[in-house]
Amino acid sequence: MTNTKCIFEKKRIDNVQWSGVSRISSLPSLPNDGKSPPLKIPLFYLTSVSINDYEDDIYFVNNTDQTLHFVAPFKLYQNLNEAGAKLGDVSVENLNKVTFYSNDMDRLYTDVLPNQGVRIDSTHIIYDSDYLIQHFIHVPFKGLDTHYGIWRFNVVEKGGIGQSYPLLWDDFSKPSHMVSCDCMSERGEIPIEPSVYEERCWVLDSLIQSLGVTNAIFILAINDVLYRYCVGWSAPYNESDIQAKDIARKLQELKPSDADAVEEIIQAVYDFWFNVGFAKNIPVEACAEILDLYKEWMANN
Structure with a gap:
């Protein structure tokens, strides 16, 4: 082999x-x-x-x-869990998993x-x-x-x-x-494509430099969800991280307990950055995934 x-x-x-x-x-x-x-x-x-x-x-x-x-000719992943990566783990080994395809891009x-x-x-x-x-x-x-x-x-x-x-x-x-x-074929089940590998690595490096490893991984995971579900618009991966930062901050401030509360946070962030109602029909699955990320982040902080 x-x-x-x-x-x-x-x-x-x-x-x-x-x-x-x-x-x-x-x-x-x-x-x-x-x-x-x-x-x-x-x-x-x-x-x-x-x-x-x-x-x-x-x-x-x-x-x-x-x-x-x-x-x-290798596994593609939807999220950190599929890649075996964890929030709150600042080890080099975990960061390698967070980047998803770092060991496979040569193939x-x-x-x-x-x-x-x-x-x-x-x-x-x-x-x-x-x-x-x-x-x-x-x-x-x-x-x-x-x-x-x-x-x-x-x-x-x-x-x-x-x-x-x-x-x-x-x-x-x-x-x-x-x-x-x-x-x-459904947005929620399509994995992160390797075509955005370099963009995603650039976003992660930028977040680490400004916010530290723990917060960077959390925001990157939120951005993965926004990207996969096309929340708001079909923006390049490295342009929705601004909204992901604000969503992460509001999650920490407002401490939502259910997916409906997460939806309100996402809607408020996109209303602030764009026109009111810009992000319509936010999938409940996306809100549930972000809620799970928030709960995991809280458990590690």
Whole structure:
């Protein structure tokens, strides 16, 4: 498996064509002669490319006619809890978790073209043959009932993936061998995209310099919620931190006990900075998440 302590070597292969042979069946697809069931073609799949007699590179292949904004062969997170980060922990280890993707950005691919494969890992026929190997892969793409979402593929196989390994069929159905493939399309469930990684790190560094580590993490977590739910407007990540600061301050002053009180605080902050009623229909889920953050912050201070 890939050694994450080493520099990851990115590779791309152009004009990769689906062979019609799946590792699962080891049989070619049935002919499209009108008598057989309709052929299933994967929108995305994994394929292995031999390096030598013992090693294979594993590639993710974009088998669609659209360019993918990014391919992230690692976990994406919605919030600090998913990343294993904590409020009130000022350790270097925790700060590394707070930044989410600091150990993975060298494996991020952008603008992955149609029929292009990108290397996501490698396997060794001897060293990896007895181990379960897991891959998390995230790509932005439409869903069955939505024009945009983040697809999360969870692959678990022993020893490797073989020649070709479909991740999602062209009718958006899940291949039977997949652990899971889910399309996250609701604002609350979409993770923080790696495209805002640098902005988010800049915001965190700026907050630490002016307010200290503890308050910086708290405000950053609030800003994550505002960003994910598009509260107020679809501002760049590094422009809503002003409102996040004010929300954090008012939470500490007013000590809300429920999500309704949090909504009033958020509304008041946006009314102050913009026109009255600028932030309409603030999702109750966003208010509940911010309330939980406030409770955790209080427990650590």
